[in-house]
Amino acid sequence: MFRIIWPVCGVFLLATTQSAFAAKPLGPPIEEMLASPELTRVAAGVAREKLEPPRVRFEITDRFSGESPDELALRLDDQTYSDLTVGQTYIFAWTDQRKVALLRKVHEIDPDGPSVVSVRGLSTKALYEDSPEIRSLLTPRNMSSADDAAREIDALLAQMKREDVRSRDLVVAQLFLKPELSGQMSRAQADTLRQVLNMPGLSAQHRDNLLQSALRMNEELRTPWLAEEYRRVIILHGARHDLNSFVPGLVKNSAKGLGQIGEPADVELLSILLYANNPGVARVALRSMDRLDRAAAVARAEQAVERGWVAKQTRRELEKYLENGSKAGN
Structure with missing residues (x-):
């Protein structure tokens, strides 16, 4: 018999107010998401049941960062709850803690239960449709070589071309907020970035971030x-x-x-x-x-x-x- 943990509405590393931005510059969202596994856990799970809105019961299938129980009842926002498909596998970051008021670095158990987090600086919840690219990106590892950078760029660009709006929010921000990646792009990767820019329905924010990333590429590629x-x-x-x-x-x-x-x-x-x-x-x-x-x-x-x-x-x-x-x- 599985024990269900009622997730928290934890916004751990994650506040989108201007004061929060002023206090700490935005960093690459994937690194921030994986930085404190004792607070924010990353796991994959099958959405088994929509509970009382906006909670969903997940059966955990894989753990990427931190510990997760075999089953979780996680709180989402209304839009994410509405978009979610029962029976589909998702990869998500969740927490069962919240910040203590007026104590920025102190956390406590969230009385409302666990929740999917909102990554600092992004407008969407950290819940993504399963894909090989998102699994690769959210698997903690040391990225130090040129080959590591090339693999990360390939995964980011491939994920941008998928229809999952939430993961596109994540990977566009990752490329933008990790500027060293743009300078390491190959001709083929630059061509893929151009393809993404030509995709219909690309939001103004994503287009802006991608154009700024493109400006950092080697001159002959842009x-x-x-x-x-x-x-x-x-x-x-x-x-x-x-x-x-x-x-x-x-x-x-x-x-x-x-x-x-x-x-x-x-x-x-x-x-x-x-x-x-x-x-x-x-x-x-x-x-x-x-x-x-x-x-x-x-x-x-x-x-x-x-x-x-x-x-x-x-x-x-x-x-x-x-x-x-x-x-x-x-």
Whole structure:
């Protein structure tokens, strides 16, 4: 007879508030997930039964990190509970502890029982559809050689191409927050990354993270296609963005990237962003324009001020730029 442990709503390494980010920089999520097996355990199990929402009973089949009983009743969030398919095998990180209020490094047993964790910095629960790649990535090991890095990159890219949104959230963040991997990519891996970027339905946040990862690749692997990706983002989204979405960040980082690897002719495209409804986007676009062709940037800045269609904060930035005759933002 199996003993059921009622999982905790433990968010162990995992808080997504700005104050938490300020306290500790985000690291690669897989390493964080595996860092403290006494607090966060990683296991595979078959979803046997949906209990009272949002709990699910799992039969444990494999243990990757820390100890897990033969059976667990884990608490999920409503969306994950709804998406879960009974009878399917999942790999998940769970905890039966929670942080003690006001004591950041002290934990206690969660009275609400065990739960699947939310990895710090990610918007999804750490519950993934079973695959060889996710098993490989969540198996603790020392990754020190170039061959180890190549295997990790291959697994990350292969998992990105799967339909499992939660695991894509994990592996995109892993590549982004482990920047040394991008510099070790091969031609074939760079080609696979391009394929991922061309996948339909890729979220703005994932596209942004992947484009930033691509910028870290060796120059010969990202020329000329990465600059074209940046141009495509700017053309697609234009200057009016949903300020409650990840789109302004995607456009801003695309403008920044284009300023690093673009051509003087890109000033014309970037000048569209001077009229953005997000002043931060306009500010970065101006910096990139200045970097690519200062004389053209000055002309476009003067034109934007004369037209008067720019946001008030952007106007101040443009006027400061024109008065100082220095690089934008200095």
